[in-house]
Amino acid sequence: MSSAELPALIPLAEAQARVLEVAHPLPTVTVDLADAAGLVLAKPVRSALTVPSWDNSAMDGFAVRSVDVASAGTETPVVLRVLGEVPAGRPPERGVEAGTALRIMTGAMLPPGADSVVPVEDTDAEPGEAALPGSVAIRLAARPGDNVRPAGSDVTEGTPLLPAGRVCDAAAIALLAATGCAAGAAHRRARLAVISTGDELVPPGRALGPAQIHDSNSLMLEAQAAEAGAEVRRLGIARDTLPDLLALVREAIDWADVVVLSGGVSVGAHDHVKAAFSTVGALSVWRVAIKPGRPFAFARARSGDREVALFGLPGNPVSVFVTFELFVRPFVRLLAGHVLAFDRPRRRARLVGPVRGTSGRLSINRVALEPDPELPGQLLARSSGGQDSYMLASLAAADGLAFVPPDTSLEAGADVEVWQIRPLAG
Ligand code: AMP
Ligand code: MG
Numbered sequence: 001m002s003s004a005e006l007p008a009l010i011p012l013a014e015a016q017a018r019v020l021e022v023a024h025p026l027p028t029v030t031v032d033l034a035d036a037a038g039l040v041l042a043k044p045v046r047s048a049l050t051v052p053s054w055d056n057s058a059m060d061g062f063a064v065r066s067v068d069v070a071s072a073g074t075e076t077p078v079v080l081r082v083l084g085e086v087p088a089g090r091p092p093e094r095g096v097e098a099g100t101a102l103r104i105m106t107g108a109m110l111p112p113g114a115d116s117v118v119p120v121e122d123t124d125a126e127p128g129e130a131a132l133p134g135s136v137a138i139r140l141a142a143r144p145g146d147n148v149r150p151a152g153s154d155v156t157e158g159t160p161l162l163p164a165g166r167v168c169d170a171a172a173i174a175l176l177a178a179t180g181c182a183a184g185a186a187h188r189r190a191r192l193a194v195i196s197t198g199d200e201l202v203p204p205g206r207a208l209g210p211a212q213i214h215d216s217n218s219l220m221l222e223a224q225a226a227e228a229g230a231e232v233r234r235l236g237i238a239r240d241t242l243p244d245l246l247a248l249v250r251e252a253i254d255w256a257d258v259v260v261l262s263g264g265v266s267v268g269a270h271d272h273v274k275a276a277f278s279t280v281g282a283l284s285v286w287r288v289a290i291k292p293g294r295p296f297a298f299a300r301a302r303s304g305d306r307e308v309a310l311f312g313l314p315g316n317p318v319s320v321f322v323t324f325e326l327f328v329r330p331f332v333r334l335l336a337g338h339v340l341a342f343d344r345p346r347r348r349a350r351l352v353g354p355v356r357g358t359s360g361r362l363s364i365n366r367v368a369l370e371p372d373p374e375l376p377g378q379l380l381a382r383s384s385g386g387q388d389s390y391m392l393a394s395l396a397a398a399d400g401l402a403f404v405p406p407d408t409s410l411e412a413g414a415d416v417e418v419w420q421i422r423p424l425a426g
Contacts, residue, residue: 006267009289012326012362018285019298019327020341022309023334026257029188033176036168038229039186040337044164048180050157052149055110057086059147062101062123063114066142077124077137085132086111101136110148117147155179165339187337192230192328193252194221196237197245197264197273198315203237216392217262217313217320224324228332230258240270242279249276249310253303257335260328263315266295273297273312281310289406291361292319292389296327316389322364322401325421344419347400349381351416357408366398367416369424381418399424 010018028042057063064080072078080101086092088107095112096102102111103125110117120127122140155161161179162172168186176184194217201215202208218234225232235252238245238261245264252259265273265286274297277283281301288296297312311328313320330341350372357363367381381402385394400418404410 007287009287009294009360010285011289015285015288015296015298016327016330019309020330020334022300022307023331023341024307025337026187026190026335028185030183031186032183033173033181036173036176036184036186037170039168039189041162041164041166041168041172041184042187042337043185044160045162045176045181045184047155047157047159047161049155049178050152051155051179052151052153054151056149057104057106057108057110057117057147058149059117059119060106060127061104061117061119061121061147062125062136062138063096063104063111063117064101064138064142065096065098065114066116066144066146068099069118069138069140069142072118072138072141074139077139079135079137081135082133101138103132103136115144115148116142118142119147165337167338187335190230190258190332190335191256192225192232192258192260192332193256194218194225194232194234195245195248195252195259195261197240197261198237199240199270201237201263216317217315220317220321221260221262221313221324224321224329225260225332228329229336230332238264240264240272242272242275245272245276246279249280253280253301253308256308257306258309258311258328258332260311260313260324262313262320265297265312265314277301277310277312281308286312289361290322290326291358291363292316293323293326293364294361295319296323298327314389317392318366318389318395321395325401325419326364344421347379347418347420348415349379349400349402349418350375351402351410351412351414352380352382353412355383355402355404355410355414355416357404357406357410359407361406363404363406365402365404366394367400367402367418368397369399369418369420379418381416 069078083100085103086108088105092111096114118138124137196215196218202212204214222232235248238248264271277299281299283299285298295314299310301308313323334341366384368384369379372378372380384397400420402416402418
């Protein structure tokens with residue numbers, strides 16, 4: 001194919017729109033809370049319980065009637081007879097009567113008759129594992145409700161807890177567990193298959209022969225896909241022949257919702273990915289106006305009643321990383337039911353050095369981010385190293401991807417938009 005026959009480069013936003021318009025949330029499954037981390041709720045959840053279910057103590061101390069200790073103070077202690085104890089997890093065996101108290105532990109049920117708790121620190125009783133005293137001197141006045149956690153003060157039965165679209169993060173899972181929701185309706189995880197292509201590739205850990213390199217894309221993609229919330233299978237390396245590639249693509253389609261290939265999608269003599277896509281499905285995007293990542297391809301296929309998305313990422317590892325961020329991560333998020341496709345924090349940062357843009361293409365540059373000493377609270381973006389798309393050292397050193405518009409060169413001090421790709425240290 002001569003360059004005159006190549007299709008026009010598609011602007012990034014248009015290519016993303018074409019890819020994401022076919023990303024629909026996956027079917028709903030019922031999941032145990034233990035397996036729910038990271039999943040997105042498909043239905044709103046209401047509380048199955050009132051929590052706390054009963055009045056209980058917020059402190060280790062003594063359950064009292066506030067009227068008995070209204071005059072208590074350091075100089076005017078009130079002595080109460082201690083009738084017994086209420087540990088956590090056991091209902092009180094008796095109530096509190098005038099002139100008496102029960103020793104009580106944090107989280108234990110408030111006994112009948114008591115309306116407040118005096119912390120052990122405000123009495124003459126020994127804290128810790130001391131034997132139950134016969135009486136206690138109260139050194140602090142209590143008002144009704146002091147150090148009591150009333151029934152229903154957190155959540156009441158039947159109230160809405162979490163909306164559909166909420167991620168089951170640690171806080172959501174704790175809330176569901178505490179309120180009696182042992183299982184929930186969530187979108188299932190996207191199944192994502194990873195295939196590398198190339199006769200030169202050898203799995204990491206295996207000795208390299210002449211002209212061979214390690215397959216770094218498979219493991220990188222597995223890590224990126226897992227971080228995006230997908231269930232991942234690595235299917236290995238396809239040789240640079242159409243039949244070999246098709247065999248792996250067909251195996252992938254049988255299982256996956258999303259198939260991600262790297263390499264073999266450009267205009268080389270041994271690039272068979274587009275032909276494989278057209279054999280099993282329909283190609284809808286090829287060649288995007290970005291650097292790195294220009295040869296990106298996207299296609300769709302069917303397997304029974306399932307839609308399968310096929311991503312043909314370029315071969316160079318940084319192109320793979322960047323196109324995964326731009327296309328695959330948001331796609332996987334929409335499949336999982338997330339409300340927002342694009343979730344990387346977007347930052348404005350000031351360039352430390354000049355950046356040369358690319359003719360006709362949006363440049364996506366690896367940058368390290370650091371606090372701006374002149375403008376507190378602002379960020380500086382510094383090139384994290386060589387920007388060629390085979391250079392992984394500068395990718396590992398990058399905190400973000402800076403977007404430089406086509407045909408634009410930026411001077412030091414200019415503002416750039418940066419997608420933060422990992423948490424900033426310090
Ligand atoms: P291709 O588009 O297949 O010609 O690949 C472009 C460049 O990426 C070549 O230098 C390949 O050797 C390299 N490459 C392709 N696949 C991988 C991979 N899985 N891991 C590391 N480098 C790769
Ligand atoms: Mg190749």
